[in-house]
Amino acid sequence: MLAVLVSIVSLGIVAQQCQAIVIYTGWERHALVGSDIRLSCSFFSWRWTSEDVTFSWTYRPDGSRDSISIFHYTGGEAYLDNKGPFKDRLEFVGNPGRRDGSILIKNLDFNDNGTFTCDAKNPPDIVGRPSSVRLLVFEKVPIQAGVITGAIIGVVLGLLVLVVVIYYLMRFLVARRVFSLNVSKHGKKKKEGSQQRQLWTPPPLTCYPLP
Amino acid sequence: MLVLGGIIFLHVSTIILLLVATIDNAWWVTDTVSTDLWGTWELKSSEWRYSNLKTSPNEFHQSVQASAVLACIFSILALFVFVAQLFTLPKGQRFTFTGILQLISCLCVMIAASVYTAELHAGDNGSYGHAYILAWISFVLTFLLALTYLILRKKSE
Numbered sequence: 001m002l003a004v005l006v007s008i009v010s011l012g013i014v015a016q017q018c019q020a021i022v023i024y025t026g027w028e029r030h031a032l033v034g035s036d037i038r039l040s041c042s043f044f045s046w047r048w049t050s051e052d053v054t055f056s057w058t059y060r061p062d063g064s065r066d067s068i069s070i071f072h073y074t075g076g077e078a079y080l081d082n083k084g085p086f087k088d089r090l091e092f093v094g095n096p097g098r099r100d101g102s103i104l105i106k107n108l109d110f111n112d113n114g115t116f117t118c119d120a121k122n123p124p125d126i127v128g129r130p131s132s133v134r135l136l137v138f139e140k141v142p143i144q145a146g147v148i149t150g151a152i153i154g155v156v157l158g159l160l161v162l163v164v165v166i167y168y169l170m171r172f173l174v175a176r177r178v179f180s181l182n183v184s185k186h187g188k189k190k191k192e193g194s195q196q197r198q199l200w201t202p203p204p205l206t207c208y209p210l211p
Numbered sequence: 212m213l214v215l216g217g218i219i220f221l222h223v224s225t226i227i228l229l230l231v232a233t234i235d236n237a238w239w240v241t242d243t244v245s246t247d248l249w250g251t252w253e254l255k256s257s258e259w260r261y262s263n264l265k266t267s268p269n270e271f272h273q274s275v276q277a278s279a280v281l282a283c284i285f286s287i288l289a290l291f292v293f294v295a296q297l298f299t300l301p302k303g304q305r306f307t308f309t310g311i312l313q314l315i316s317c318l319c320v321m322i323a324a325s326v327y328t329a330e331l332h333a334g335d336n337g338s339y340g341h342a343y344i345l346a347w348i349s350f351v352l353t354f355l356l357a358l359t360y361l362i363l364r365k366k367s368e
Binding site: 148157 | 281
């Protein structure tokens with residue numbers, strides 16, 4: 001009885017999952033004035049890519065509440081904006097067969113700041129949430145807050161570690177060299193005679209204490 | 212024993228001053244704005260609001276940030292090294308490593324405060340805030356501490 005219930009519930013959940021389409025775009029895109037930008041949109045679906053797959057892009061300017069449709073791909077044909085702000089500036093660079101519905105916007109301007117939403121449908125898989133990417137157009141690429149800070153801190157700390165390591169390495173090496181020098185001295189003095197051997201005693205082995 | 216306690220107390224309070232100077236956003240204040248090093252507090256309709264720095268921090272600003280953080284790090288490192296050296300240094304020797312670290316910390320605070328004074332808010336109306344003053348005070352304290360560590364010798368009983 002319990003097994004039947006569990007299987008029904010799990011089937012329901014799995015069936016739900018099987019039907020949802022997941023759309024991926026970027027989160028935020030930065031671009032310079034006058035440059036081109038490629039807004040990527042792809043989707044994941046449990047079904048095979050159908051021939052009736054559709055992609056549509058809508059644009060909502062910053063500070064506005066209305067969005068306009070700027071791109072639509074359906075029935076194997078791409079329809080670009082020919083009246084709105086992106087007239088003659090859009091190009092379809094996606095591959096619907098590979099579930100890619102990316103568009104290329106040319107010659108960006110400050111008026112293009114806004115949110116672009118991609119909605120893809122793969123019949124019969126049509127239940128999904130459109131995904132949005134925010135476009136930010138800059139005059140010049142700004143230095144991200146904290147890049148130089150982090151770089152300076154990293155370099156200085158790295159130098160500190162390097163200096164300390166080299167210091168201890170040198171002390172260790174010098175200690176070993178002194179050790180070997182004493183041994184060779186001891187050997188030489190032995191050959192010179194017993195008198196001198198009694199006068200000269202090998203120096204105590206001092207291990208340098210760590211500061 | 213008293214000397215040891217006094218030095219450690221001074222060192223810890225220097226670290227605290229440095230941390231407050233670095234973390235508190237009050238290097239430059241006007242009637243309605245309290246800003247730097249990390250963000251800006253603005254008084255809007257009798258309510259203080261926090262926002263990011265205007266004109267995303269330029270190179271000088273970021274170098275001041277880095278220097279202030281490094282000063283704190285080196286001072287804290289100096290404290291740990293001092294405690295370690297208390298136990299491991301041979302008698303009669305100076306605390307050179309601690310002194311050097313504290314000196315570097317002093318240098319970093321000086322760099323931070325100087326660059327800030329020279330480059331930022333050169334012509335604005337307003338005054339320097341308490342964090343800025345604390346930075347200069349901790350510069351003096353770190354310098355004194357560094358001298359102390361370089362002169363002090365471990366007791367040889």
